[in-house]
Structure formats: structure tokens, C-alpha cells
Amino acid sequence: MTEDTLTQRAVDRVQASFQRQGMMLHLGARLLRVVAGECELALPYSDKVTQQQGGFHGGAIGALADIAAGYAGLSLAPEGKEVTTVEYKINFLAAFQSGEIHAIGRVVRAGRRLIVTTAEVNHVAPDGKISACAVMQQTLAVVDKAY
Amino acid sequence: MTEDTLTQRAVDRVQASFQRQGMMLHLGARLLRVVAGECELALPYSDKVTQQQGGFHGGAIGALADIAAGYAGLSLAPEGKEVTTVEYKINFLAAFQSGEIHAIGRVVRAGRRLIVTTAEVNHVAPDGKISACAVMQQTLAVVDKAY
Amino acid sequence: MTEDTLTQRAVDRVQASFQRQGMMLHLGARLLRVVAGECELALPYSDKVTQQQGGFHGGAIGALADIAAGYAGLSLAPEGKEVTTVEYKINFLAAFQSGEIHAIGRVVRAGRRLIVTTAEVNHVAPDGKISACAVMQQTLAVVDKAY
Amino acid sequence: MTEDTLTQRAVDRVQASFQRQGMMLHLGARLLRVVAGECELALPYSDKVTQQQGGFHGGAIGALADIAAGYAGLSLAPEGKEVTTVEYKINFLAAFQSGEIHAIGRVVRAGRRLIVTTAEVNHVAPDGKISACAVMQQTLAVVDKAY
Numbered sequence: 001m002t003e004d005t006l007t008q009r010a011v012d013r014v015q016a017s018f019q020r021q022g023m024m025l026h027l028g029a030r031l032l033r034v035v036a037g038e039c040e041l042a043l044p045y046s047d048k049v050t051q052q053q054g055g056f057h058g059g060a061i062g063a064l065a066d067i068a069a070g071y072a073g074l075s076l077a078p079e080g081k082e083v084t085t086v087e088y089k090i091n092f093l094a095a096f097q098s099g100e101i102h103a104i105g106r107v108v109r110a111g112r113r114l115i116v117t118t119a120e121v122n123h124v125a126p127d128g129k130i131s132a133c134a135v136m137q138q139t140l141a142v143v144d145k146a147y
Numbered sequence: 148m149t150e151d152t153l154t155q156r157a158v159d160r161v162q163a164s165f166q167r168q169g170m171m172l173h174l175g176a177r178l179l180r181v182v183a184g185e186c187e188l189a190l191p192y193s194d195k196v197t198q199q200q201g202g203f204h205g206g207a208i209g210a211l212a213d214i215a216a217g218y219a220g221l222s223l224a225p226e227g228k229e230v231t232t233v234e235y236k237i238n239f240l241a242a243f244q245s246g247e248i249h250a251i252g253r254v255v256r257a258g259r260r261l262i263v264t265t266a267e268v269n270h271v272a273p274d275g276k277i278s279a280c281a282v283m284q285q286t287l288a289v290v291d292k293a294y
Numbered sequence: 295m296t297e298d299t300l301t302q303r304a305v306d307r308v309q310a311s312f313q314r315q316g317m318m319l320h321l322g323a324r325l326l327r328v329v330a331g332e333c334e335l336a337l338p339y340s341d342k343v344t345q346q347q348g349g350f351h352g353g354a355i356g357a358l359a360d361i362a363a364g365y366a367g368l369s370l371a372p373e374g375k376e377v378t379t380v381e382y383k384i385n386f387l388a389a390f391q392s393g394e395i396h397a398i399g400r401v402v403r404a405g406r407r408l409i410v411t412t413a414e415v416n417h418v419a420p421d422g423k424i425s426a427c428a429v430m431q432q433t434l435a436v437v438d439k440a441y
Numbered sequence: 442m443t444e445d446t447l448t449q450r451a452v453d454r455v456q457a458s459f460q461r462q463g464m465m466l467h468l469g470a471r472l473l474r475v476v477a478g479e480c481e482l483a484l485p486y487s488d489k490v491t492q493q494q495g496g497f498h499g500g501a502i503g504a505l506a507d508i509a510a511g512y513a514g515l516s517l518a519p520e521g522k523e524v525t526t527v528e529y530k531i532n533f534l535a536a537f538q539s540g541e542i543h544a545i546g547r548v549v550r551a552g553r554r555l556i557v558t559t560a561e562v563n564h565v566a567p568d569g570k571i572s573a574c575a576v577m578q579q580t581l582a583v584v585d586k587a588y
Contacts, residue, residue, distance in 0.1 A: 088237060093557060283431075
């Protein structure tokens with residue numbers, strides 16, 4: 001396949017899955033960008049995604065990173081397959097209110113059965129300032145598509 | 148302090164924090180039980196917490212585990228202190244629809260600066276059947292209370 | 295199989311593999327105990343296993359935990375299969391010199407393709423005092439036996 | 442401080458610590474390169490570092506990654522301080538025999554109390570071919586220097 005075809009195929013698969021993500025849609029997440037092996041999502045600040053101090057909730061940050069990296073993996077999975085998260089590990093680097101968080105997922109190694117990915121999460125302030133928010137390392141399993 | 152006093156103090160602190168958790172309240176989470184060093188939360192199934200296959204979202208499972216373990220840690224933190232999540236690692240064991248998930252956080256070791264915890268997440272089906280859903284290992288930092 | 299048969303089979307498999315562990319034998323590790331789903335190893339203090347402060351090296355602690363949990367998994371793997379470590383995450387709880395460290399690996403969930411385990415590592419002082427040293431959470435892949 | 446001074450200071454501190462690493466020296470590890478925020482170590486293949494299939498032992502790979510990233514952190518720690526590993530998480534990407542493994546540790550964020558790092562481990566075959574071997578994500582604590 002050409003690079004354009006690979007990218008279009010990745011976009012189609014990820015968009016089809018993203019529209020089924022009840023929690024992400026509910027929290028207001030948006031799909032920003034997807035190419036083969038890489039995916040970027042955004043989540044705007046709202047009272048749906050806060051913790052006890054009014055900052056972005058670690059659970060929301062973790063969910064966004066999990067999905068961005070999962071979609072990076074999905075973009076490389078064989079036809080008829082999808083991916084499920086085996087596990088992930090996330091470090092939180094700083095707390096943020098307002099603005100948006102952006103998670104960029106990248107494939108480190110795509111095996112036949114397992115895919116290893118990383119994600120970096122950045123905060124984008126209302127004035128455009130970008131700051132590191134979290135880093136994640138994840139294992140995905142390649143499974144038969146179930147829907 | 149007596150055990151009763153310790154438990155009451157843990158309950159008070161955790162309840163005060165939980166009422167400030169915008170995301171958790173929004174998703175419908177409930178505080179089930181808290182004693183010194185241990186905390187249990189519940190999250191009912193709804194379209195606010197699903198992923199692309201209609202099961203509980205990993206992000207929701209991770210958030211619930213993160214908070215249950217964080218509150219287990221908070222219950223043991225010194226007066227005037229609270230905890231923030233440094234990092235966690237979660238393994239997903241099985242996918243579930245309907246019913247509730249319950250996360251039980253437990254302190255493994257409470258240091259002066261860092262607290263190590265674990266959480267197990269179980270699925271409770273509508274008929275009461277309990278199944279393992281996820282396990283988590285977490286590091287908390289003890290910080291000055293900010294609110 | 296009866297429980298005795300299961301235990302004997304677990305012992306045989308783990309012993310056969312342990313004798314091939316160049317690094318572990320070299321560092322002086324011993325196999326203490328294995329039953330189906332659980333395995334315990336010991337590593338005595340020596341200058342082969344120290345870090346810059348003279349305590350047990352995190353790498354030695356991590357290796358012992360990795361193998362104890364891997365053998366817990368191997369004890370439950372189907373005939374003709376073995377396990378390889380996909381990933382692990384370890385928290386170090388305290389530093390120790392002298393004595394031994396003991397790692398106990400336990401299977402949390404044994405799937406057909408993946409096995410999730412935990413390990414706890416304790417320090418056993420020369421006077422017999424036991425202290426928590428580290429906790430680990432691990433993912434194993436079930437693969438065809440290669441030797 | 443100038444960049445040269447920073448680099449020299451990083452080199453001095455890391456070399457002083459490395460000479461005290463009993464386990465690493467015993468296994469044959471070498472310090473390849475250190476600048477402020479980054480450190481690279483090598484470990485040659487030998488029967489001291491093998492597992493049951495004759496490949497590099499996960500424990501040896503994990504130890505090398507742990508130390509490379511720890512030294513990346515140490516290179517940025519304030520005077521009179523050193524670092525200890527709070528926890529790490531490592532994914533193994535492929536198994537290798539012969540040649541060497543090289544671990545490159547990098548600081549992601551250096552806080553006053555905690556430092557977050559990553560490490561990538563590559564295999565360098567006898568013919569010079571480089572292949573990805575493992576990726577790690579780590580949390581270090583900044584502590585008073587104890588020696």
C-alpha cells in the first residue's frame with residue numbers, strides 16, 4: 001500500500017472506533033490526527049474531567065493516553081483485527097486547569113500478537129503555551145475484531 | 148488514636164475529598180467503605196463509562212482504581228497533608244458489561260514522602276457474581292494540602 | 295490431575311528451567327518452593343548483587359521478582375508451552391544489606407495467551423527478621439517451548 | 442554553569458557512583474557516555490547474563506536500563522543529593538544472544554523531589570546491526586547523598 005492509502009485506512013479505522021467510545025465522547029474528547037503508527041486526541045477542560053483540586057483528573061488523563069496509544073496500535077493492526085489494552089503505566093508530571101490536554105500515542109513495536117506503545121500528554125493553555133503533563137507506556141493485544 | 152478514631156478520621160477526610168471529585172461524581176461513582184489504609188469505590192455501568200465494544204472503559208476502570216488506592220493512602224497521610232498520584236500501572240484482566248465495578252485500594256507501605264498502594268478491581272454482575280477485572284500498583288506523593 | 299500431580303509437574307518444569315538460568319545461578323539464587331501458581335526464590339547478599347550504597351541492587355531484586363513470578367506462571371502453562379516476560383513494573387520499598395531477599399511470585403490470572411502475576415520481595419535478616427522490600431506486577435506471554 | 446562544566450560535573454558524579462556498582466561491574470557493564478540529562482551503558486553478552494533460553498536475561502536488561510536512567514537523573518540532581526529508584530516499568534521487545542546491549546537513559550522531567558526518566562535498550566550485534574530490545578519508564582526520588 002502507498003503511504004496515502006495506509007494513512008486513509010488508519011483514519012477510517014480509528015474514526016469508526018472513536019465514534020463508539022461512549023466515555024470519550026461524553027467527556028468531550030476529539031480526534032485530532034491519525035497516521036499509520038501515531039494518533040493524537042484532545043480533551044478540553046470541563047467539570048466532567050476534574051479531581052478534588054479542580055485540575056484535570058488523572059483518570060481522564062490516563063484514559064486519553066490509553067486511547068491515543070491504542071489507536072496508534074489499531075492503525076497498524078492487520079485487517080479484521082483490533083486491539084485491546086493489556087496494561088499501561090502512566091507517570092503524571094504536573095497538574096493543570098483550563099485549556100486542553102493533548103495525548104499523542106506512538107507505536108514502539110508492532111508484533112503479530114502484541115503491540116508496545118508510548119503516549120505523551122501535553123497541556124495546551126488558553127494562550128497556546130504547551131507543557132508536559134504525563135507519559136505512558138502500554139501493551140496492547142491484537143485480537144479478532146468483535147463488532 | 149483508637150481504631151474507631153482512626154477510622155472516623157479516614158472516613159471524614161475521604162468523604163470531604165470525594166465530594167470534590169467532579170469526574171467521579173459525574174460518572175456516577177460511589178464511596179462504599181473506608182478504613183485506615185483501605186478504601187472501596189463502586190462505579191455502575193452506564194453509557195458514560197463505555198468503550199468501543201460497549202464494555203467498561205479502561206479509562207473508567209483506571210480512574211476508579213487510581214482513586215480507591217489514592218484514598219487508601221490519604222486515610223494514612225499526616226494531618227494537613229494530602230496525596231497526589233505520581234504514577235500507576237494497571238493490568239486489565241477481563242471485559243465486562245452491565246452491573247458495577249468495585250475497586251478496593253490498599254496501602255502496601257506508607258512512607259513519609261511516598262506511599263505505595265495496590266488496587267484490585269472486581270466486576271459485580273446484576274446477579275451478584277464477582278469476577279476479577281483489573282489489578283493496579285501505584286505510587287503516591289505526600290504533599291501539603293492545597294484546599 | 296490431582297493436586298500432588300500438579301505440584302510435582304510444576305516442580306519438575308521449574309527446576310528444569312532454573313538449572314538453565316545462567317545469571318541467577320551465577321548470582322547465587324536458590325529455588326525454595328514451587329506449587330501450582332506460586333513460586334519462591336532466595337538470593338543471598340554478596341558483592342555480586344550490590345549497588346553504589348552497598349545494598350541489594352534494584353536490578354537483582356527486579357530479576358528475582360521477575361523470575362519468581364515467571365515460574366509461578368510457568369507452573370500453570372499448558373504442556374509444550376513456556377512463558378516469556380512481556381513486561382513488569384516494580385516498586386522498591388526499602389533498601390537492605392546482608393541476609394537474603396526472598397521473592398514470592400503468584401499468578402493473578404492465567405489466560406490462554408497471557409498470564410498476569412504479582413511478586414512480593416521480602417528481606418530476611420540474619421536474625422530472621424522479615425521486612426517488605428519490593429512489590430511487582432507482571433505480564434507473561436504463553437509461547438511454544440523453544441528448548 | 443556552562444554546558445562544558447555541566448557535562449564534566451555529570452561525568453564525574455556518574456563515574457564515581459558507577460565504580461561502586463558491585464553487580465554492574467561484576468556482570469561486565471561499561472559506562473559509554475554521560476551528559477547532563479542522558480547516560481548510556483553497555484553490557485556484553487556472557488554466561489553471567491543469560492536466562493533459560495541462552496538470551497540476555499530480563500533481569501540484566503532491566504538492571505542496565507534502571508541504572509542508565511538513574512544516572513541520567515543523577516546528572517541533574519542538586520549538589521549533595523543523589524537519586525534512588527522508586528519504581529520502574531519495562532517492556533521487553535525481543536530476545537537476543539551474543540553482542541552487547543546498550544541502554545540509553547533520558548530525563549523526562551526533573552522535579553525537586555522526583556525525577557521521571559525513560560530508557561531505551563538496544564541490541565548491538567557483532568556485525569554492528571542495532572535492534573530495539575526494551576523500553577523502560579522510571580521514577581527516581583532525590584535524596585541526601587549517603588556516602
